[in-house]
Amino acid sequence: MTKVQVFVSLRESVVDPQGIATKxxxxxxxxxxxxxxxxxxxxxxDLAGTNSEIETRVHEMCNALLVNKVIENYRFEIExxxxx
Numbered sequence: 001m002t003k004v005q006v007f008v009s010l011r012e013s014v015v016d017p018q019g020i021a022t023k024x025x026x027x028x029x030x031x032x033x034x035x036x037x038x039x040x041x042x043x044x045x046d047l048a049g050t051n052s053e054i055e056t057r058v059h060e061m062c063n064a065l066l067v068n069k070v071i072e073n074y075r076f077e078i079e080x081x082x083x084x
Contacts, residue, residue: 001046004058006066006076009040014071051078 010016019037026034043066047054058076067074 001048001081002051002054003079003081004045004047004054004076005079006043006045006058006062006074007040008043008062008067008072008074009038011071011073046081054078 010019016038018039022039023034023037026037045058045061047057049057055078058078062074062076063069
């Protein structure tokens, strides 16, 4: 099996209200060095197949369901799981 981590983030042009609220809360807690916060998500998948097949399928999954292509970007990392 191969482990894939998909990282999804809002496009830079999209306002991130959750990020703004988090930045404000961090400032109130005294973390004034924080300049900007963007909130995203990480999706972990266990997949079978060759790296080439997995790359193709992950792109298909992201385009079909995992990512809102209008407002989000994604990238992913593929890592083989040792001993499985």
